[in-house]
Amino acid sequence: MHESHPDRGAKLPDFFETYRQENPFVVPHNYFSELPDKVLDRIKEEKHASLFYRLIDINRLWALRGILRPALAVASVLLIISVFLLWPNSTDQIAMSQLTQDEVTDYVIYNIDEFEEEFFYIEEADDLDLLRESLEGEGLEGLLDDLLDDIDEETIQNIL
Amino acid sequence: MASDKDPNFDRLNEEDHLLELLRDSKTRDEGFRQLMYRYQEKVYWHVRRIVLDHDDANDIVQDTFMKAYKAIDRFKGDSKIYTWLYRIASNEAITWINKKKRRATHSIDNEDSVIAQRLEADPYFDGDQTQKLLYVAIASLPDKQQLVFNMRYFDELPYREISRILKTSEGALKASFHHAVRKIEKFFQDVEV
Numbered sequence: 477m478h479e480s481h482p483d484r485g486a487k488l489p490d491f492f493e494t495y496r497q498e499n500p501f502v503v504p505h506n507y508f509s510e511l512p513d514k515v516l517d518r519i520k521e522e523k524h525a526s527l528f529y530r531l532i533d534i535n536r537l538w539a540l541r542g543i544l545r546p547a548l549a550v551a552s553v554l555l556i557i558s559v560f561l562l563w564p565n566s567t568d569q570i571a572m573s574q575l576t577q578d579e580v581t582d583y584v585i586y587n588i589d590e591f592e593e594e595f596f597y598i599e600e601a602d603d604l605d606l607l608r609e610s611l612e613g614e615g616l617e618g619l620l621d622d623l624l625d626d627i628d629e630e631t632i633q634n635i636l
Numbered sequence: 637m638a639s640d641k642d643p644n645f646d647r648l649n650e651e652d653h654l655l656e657l658l659r660d661s662k663t664r665d666e667g668f669r670q671l672m673y674r675y676q677e678k679v680y681w682h683v684r685r686i687v688l689d690h691d692d693a694n695d696i697v698q699d700t701f702m703k704a705y706k707a708i709d710r711f712k713g714d715s716k717i718y719t720w721l722y723r724i725a726s727n728e729a730i731t732w733i734n735k736k737k738r739r740a741t742h743s744i745d746n747e748d749s750v751i752a753q754r755l756e757a758d759p760y761f762d763g764d765q766t767q768k769l770l771y772v773a774i775a776s777l778p779d780k781q782q783l784v785f786n787m788r789y790f791d792e793l794p795y796r797e798i799s800r801i802l803k804t805s806e807g808a809l810k811a812s813f814h815h816a817v818r819k820i821e822k823f824f825q826d827v828e829v
Contacts, residue, residue, distance in 0.1 A: 491821075491824070492789065492817070492820075495766070495767060495770055496789060496790070498763075498767065499681070500761055500762050500763025500764070500767040500768075500771075501681075501684055501685075501688075501690070501760060501761055501762070501763075502760045502761075502762050503680075503690060503760060504690070504760070507694075508676060508677055508680070511672065511676055511680075511697070511698075512668075512669050512672040512673060512676065514698065515668075515672060515698050515701045515702065515705075516665060516668065516669065518698065518702060519665075519668075519702065519705055522702075
């Protein structure tokens with residue numbers, strides 16, 4: 477058994493010996509003389525590509541840190557302002573019904589620029605109608621009584 | 637001088653010099669060029685006999701050397717450079733073969749005739765009918781037997797070296813080669829019948 481084992485001195489069959497040294501494959505002309513350059517070119521391309529990404533990722537950002545830092549600061553401030561300007565608008569609407577008349581008046585006084593002029597005309601006209609209705613009949617008497625209750629004697633003397 | 641007494645001295649000395657060039661980033665490219673000139677043909681023919689097609693072999697050989705370049709810092713020098721290159725090339729070639737088998741649309745039963753047709757159509761194959769059948773027979777072997785047969789039969793590497801490349805015991809390699817030879821002989825007997 478051992479004698480027939482190819483690695484223990486037994487020769488390979490003649491068939492194998494005949495074809496051992498013959499190479500039926502060929503390569504394109506100059507293939508081996510050009511191959512090292514092709515591989516080295518691929519290595520260079522990969523190096524450039526990785527260098528490019530590294531520059532973008534790290535060095536470029538590091539170089540731009542002088543611009544990026546204030547830009548980020550400004551962006552942060554704008555974001556905070558946006559949140560303050562936009563967020564309360566929706567909450568205001570919810571809270572309006574819970575505000576007192578004085579709070580509404582204060583708000584209008586402090587934000588007078590935000591209101592259209594026509595808005596006040598309408599509101600003024602509505603108020604005048606309401607006042608007119610109030611001053612008719614019993615409303616007028618009630619209003620006078622209220623005013624008299626609020627005015628003390630010293631004030632009346634000062635007026636007179 | 638030592639080089640007069642020991643025929644391996646110059647080769648070992650050259651390999652050490654090559655490693656020095658490869659490990660220094662300033663001389664790495666030049667060292668790599670020398671490495672390619674020295675080993676590219678051995679690596680190419682090793683791969684070509686596995687994948688048979690020149691274009692496929694070209695891609696695999698380029699990938700092999702690219703991987704070697706990137707991994708040169710991890711090469712500890714505990715084996716010869718070509719042992720290391722053969723290992724990378726063998727893995728690349730077998731991975732490629734297995735990928736191709738998974739993508740194949742034909743059945744495994746038709747594998748032999750597909751390989752024979754490819755060789756016939758290949759402008760870079762110049763062999764006769766027997767040589768064509770020999771490569772079809774080798775291609776039909778299991779991966780490990782194919783590698784062992786090629787390294788032993790064509791490259792004439794000693795089992796000790798193949799053992800280092802494939803990280804397999806010499807006894808197992810001898811058995812693989814024995815089985816491969818028997819299978820190829822049977823392949824030819826079946827063809828003649």
